[in-house]
Amino acid sequence: MPELPEVETVRRSLESRVLGCTVSGVIVRRRDVIATPDDPPGGFGRQRRLTRAPKRVEKADLLLGDTIEGVLRHGKQLALAGNSERAVLIHLGMTGEVMAPGPGARLRAADHLHVLWTLRRGDGASAGRMVFRDPRRFGGIWTLPDRGALDRRWAELGPDGLAVTGQQLRERAGGSARAIKASLLDQRVVAGVGNIYADEGLFRAGIHPEARAGDLTSQEWDRVARELRTLLCEAVELRGSTLRDYRDAGGFAGDAARLHRVYGRGGEACVSCGNSLASGTVAQRTTVWCPLCQPERYPGSVD
């Protein structure tokens, strides 16, 4: 599942390809990947039984006729902002991708291409197509009438992982009895962190993933925030992870997997102390940590 660095990699790559382009055509192949403000919460694709038929999506709501003025990101969510003030929010979910392969690129009709935008440059020349594909359809597209609606949605999330501070983490999670790893995965605490970067951040900060969030000291929150920011920044520079063949908007894979010191390495030697890395389930997710570098904590053992 793409986390912040992978989504930021897609954002940068899309920005270089679609910013300033005008949308001259929109094709919707699957209505149920789109949620409009009139749809049930989450959209029709997430309803087990349809009690009413979805209305057609107005193509203007998907930016037909708009010039793309912004390619934005908060946490793991992307948004395209048009000059009409409308915006389209894109959630990649597990397998979602947004690609803009440029003019002349061959797109295979059978390739789970759910929405296609035709783009033109300012001089009228073709800029090819932008496509949203999502084989497993855990992702989706939300049409928003204005930038205020986008701001309100993103205000429901925590601060972006690239800029989060220890104080923000403590304010949002410090009163909780749940495991620190569960707090870091909660997008309302910090936006953009998923399973990989939660494990890597906690390893770098020397904090056990099952430590109770409420037991962390201010200094420890500062350390977790600092390690997360550094790690996410390094991963963005390496253009995201190659896991699950993750690709940016031009189809290029990233190289951030070489930052992984614990993720996917259960049973291997810790790069820091040489001890065997432990693995187990924390916050319903496979979790890897070093029992020596990230010691378990017992009530009253907080330093």
Ligand SMILES: [Zn+2]
């Ligand atoms: Zn270790």
